[in-house]
Amino acid sequence: MAPSPAFFRFLYNEIEEVGWEHLVKLKEDLTSLSFRILALMDLIFRDKKGQPHMLEIELSQDYPKSAPCISADVPYICQLQWSMKSRLKDVVQQFRELLEQLQEFWSTKCEIDRNLAVVDQKQLLRATSCCQINLGNNSYMMISVNPRSPKSLPECRFFGPDSEVHSLLKRWRRNQSEWADDKSICENLAKMLEMDLPGPSYGSKDEQVDCGICYAIYLPVDPELGVTSGSAPDYTCDNPNCRKAFHSLCLRDWLCSITTTKQSFDVLFGTCPYCSEPIAVKVDSSHGTTK
Amino acid sequence: MTSSSAPSRKALSKIACNRLQKELVEWQVNPPAGFKHKVTDNLQRWVIEVNGAPGTLYANESYQLQVDFPEHYPMEAPQVIFLHPAPLHPHIYSNGHICLDILYDSWSPAMTVSSICISILSMLSSSTVKQRPADNDRYVKNCRNGRSPKETRWWFHDDKV
Numbered sequence: 001m002a003p004s005p006a007f008f009r010f011l012y013n014e015i016e017e018v019g020w021e022h023l024v025k026l027k028e029d030l031t032s033l034s035f036r037i038l039a040l041m042d043l044i045f046r047d048k049k050g051q052p053h054m055l056e057i058e059l060s061q062d063y064p065k066s067a068p069c070i071s072a073d074v075p076y077i078c079q080l081q082w083s084m085k086s087r088l089k090d091v092v093q094q095f096r097e098l099l100e101q102l103q104e105f106w107s108t109k110c111e112i113d114r115n116l117a118v119v120d121q122k123q124l125l126r127a128t129s130c131c132q133i134n135l136g137n138n139s140y141m142m143i144s145v146n147p148r149s150p151k152s153l154p155e156c157r158f159f160g161p162d163s164e165v166h167s168l169l170k171r172w173r174r175n176q177s178e179w180a181d182d183k184s185i186c187e188n189l190a191k192m193l194e195m196d197l198p199g200p201s202y203g204s205k206d207e208q209v210d211c212g213i214c215y216a217i218y219l220p221v222d223p224e225l226g227v228t229s230g231s232a233p234d235y236t237c238d239n240p241n242c243r244k245a246f247h248s249l250c251l252r253d254w255l256c257s258i259t260t261t262k263q264s265f266d267v268l269f270g271t272c273p274y275c276s277e278p279i280a281v282k283v284d285s286s287h288g289t290t291k
Numbered sequence: 292m293t294s295s296s297a298p299s300r301k302a303l304s305k306i307a308c309n310r311l312q313k314e315l316v317e318w319q320v321n322p323p324a325g326f327k328h329k330v331t332d333n334l335q336r337w338v339i340e341v342n343g344a345p346g347t348l349y350a351n352e353s354y355q356l357q358v359d360f361p362e363h364y365p366m367e368a369p370q371v372i373f374l375h376p377a378p379l380h381p382h383i384y385s386n387g388h389i390c391l392d393i394l395y396d397s398w399s400p401a402m403t404v405s406s407i408c409i410s411i412l413s414m415l416s417s418s419t420v421k422q423r424p425a426d427n428d429r430y431v432k433n434c435r436n437g438r439s440p441k442e443t444r445w446w447f448h449d450d451k452v
Contacts, residue, residue, distance in 0.1 A: 213311040213365060220305040231411040250306070252398055257366040273399040 007152060013040060013057070020045065024054070038063060042228035043092070047241075048101040051106075053126075055095050057088065068288050070095065074102060086210040088263040105129070108150040108185050114142075116185045117202040136198045138209070138236045139164040147184070153188075161243065168193060168215040209233055212274055213250035225249065235281065242275035251281050301362040301397055304366055311335075314403050323405045325412055335360050338374070339408060347416040352400065354378050356411065357387075358404055368398030370441050371407060380423040384415060386431045388440035389414075392447045395440075 008028065015023060022191045025042040032151040039059045044052050056170045058069040067082035068091060078098045080091060106126065112118060117134035130144045139160025148151055156172060183191075192196055210217055211233045233245035254273060255261040261270040266283045303311065311334050318328055327340040337358040343349025355374040361367040371394050373387035382390040393402060393410055424430070434443075 210313075214306045215310045216306070220309070222305065250400075253363070253366050257363070273401040275440075 007038070015041070015089060017089045018092050036216075037061075045092070045096060045099070047096075047103065049103070053099055055092070057091065063235060067091075074098065075105065075127050075129045087092060102147065105145065105147045108145055111185055112145075114200060115197075116189075117198040117200055134198060134202055135159075135160075135168070135193070135195075136202065137164050137283070138245065141189075142170070149183070151181040153225040154185075161238055162239070163240055179233040209245040211247045211250050213246055213254055219247055219249060235279075237272045237275060237277065237279060239272065239275050239277040242277065244272065244274045248281050251279070252283065255281060303360060303361050303364065307360060307362065307364040308334065311360060314405070317403075318405055321405075323412075326405075326408050329355075337404065339404075341408070341412060341415075342412045344412060344416045348421055349378055349415050350416055352378065356408070358407075365400035365402075368394055368441070369404065369407070369409070370394075370439055372440060378415060379423060380415060380418050381422055381424055383424070384427050384430050384434075385423055386434055388430070388434065388443070390445055391446065392416065392445070395443075395445050396447075418444075 011028070015026075022043045022045060023041060024044050026117075026151060027040040028038075037058055040060055041057050043055045043057065045055060046052050047276070049124065053074075054072060056071045058071075060066055060069070062245050064084065064086070067080045067086070070077060070080065070091060072095065078094055084092075092220055108163075109129075112131060112133070115241050117131040117136075118133055119140065130142060133141045135141055135158075137160065139158060142157045142159065142238060144155040152192065153176065158168045160168075171194050172192055175194070178191050179188050203274070204217060211219075217232055218230050219225055219228055223229065226248050228247065231247065233247050235246045235248040235251055237244045237246075252268060255268045255270040258270070263269070263283065267283050268283055270281075271277060302417065314332070315328075316343060322328065325342045325344060327342075329338040329340060331338070338358075339356040339358060341354045341356055343352040343354075345351075357372050357374050360372040361369065371389060373383060373389065375387065377383050377385060377387040384390075389411065391410065393399075393407065430443075434440075
């Protein structure tokens with residue numbers, strides 16, 4: 001059942017109230033695609049800092065009886081206040097309020113991006129509240145900033161060589177009471193971990209470690225290598241004085257090529273080519289045994 | 292003597308190629324003292340000039356090393372031999388084969404062409420007598436069909452020289 005001309009008059013009226021200048025895209029009469037959706041529109045708004053934000057509004061068949069669906073690149077969406085008398089401009093008003101509420105969250109994220117060694121910065125969306133931070137010594141921290149309370153103690157996980165992770169966790173737990181909501185997140189993190197955190201350029205180029213066997217950061221892109229094709233070193237020697245990084249694939253190839261390697265079930269036992277300390281790698285999985 | 296001792300080899304794997312290019316760059320930036328890489332466009336065979344260290348039995352002498360890389364370098368050691376004439380040394384056979392553990396059983400991908408060169412020079416430098424190994428004639432006769440030193444079962448009896 002196609003929408004009536006009266007519906008469009010009604011819709012244009014509503015857009016007029018919001019302001020045509022915000023409208024980027026409008027798709028009317030999507031009944032051919034889906035019975036449920038009458039219209040789909042993309043609107044763009046700027047927050048107080050001038051940053052543009054896209055809002056997608058979907059009007060269903062029984063609009064305006066039921067509230068429109070909205071989606072946007074935000075960590076959480078507000079619960080829409082909607083009644084029979086509500087109009088699109090009310091939705092927009094609520095979205096704008098949400099944007100202002102989120103300013104502190106975004107500035108916290110911005111602060112992290114600007115001061116710390118964030119991994120994969122390019123892929124970060126505004127909605128993402130997690131980010132992975134390189135702490136040096138092959139260890140990483142995954143923090144999840146609470147969008148509703150960005151200054152409070154974030155959830156956190158550590159990755160890297162066991163000994164390093166253990167020590168980071170110990171410091172993190174010991175200093176939990178030191179977290180001060182009125183201090184910047186970087187100050188707080190440095191205090192919690194009792195160390196200077198590496199800056200944004202760390203790890204991106206110079207610090208990115210080559211595999212100790214093939215001397216490359218990334219394995220060749222080759223369908224024969226399956227999931228490991230093009231991947232970075234994923235195994236680090238546990239010996240704290242060595243810490244050499246390898247592709248587990250290279251390590252496996254090396255261990256398979258010498259006669260002193262022992263195998264037990266699917267694990268190869270041998271020694272690190274650099275420090276000769278014992279190492280263990282799985283035979284056919286794409287990952288090393290290091291967590 | 293022609294350097295025919297390198298058996299027909301498979302081309303270098305992608306990983307080997309990549310690693311060798313990096314080793315070559317590193318060599319050019321920071322060459323080991325006493326060595327000169329003879330520039331060719333063959334990445335799979337390097338010919339390296341060795342100059343005996345001053346103050347040793349081989350001072351003012353110059354030799355040539357030939358380094359051939361297997362398809363799966365660095366999982367396998369390169370084949371390293373002296374081109375004719377090979378230096379007179381208790382661990383170097385007259386056909387250029389070198390009795391040095393890191394070239395065979397003790398190879399590890401942590402080593403590089405550069406580190407091998409340094410080991411060879413140190414082996415030359417610590418020699419106190421210029422002579423062939425005791426079993427030179429027998430060994431060389433056995434290798435006459437162009438066998439690679441990597442196929443020899445080596446006994447590394449003496450770690451002093």
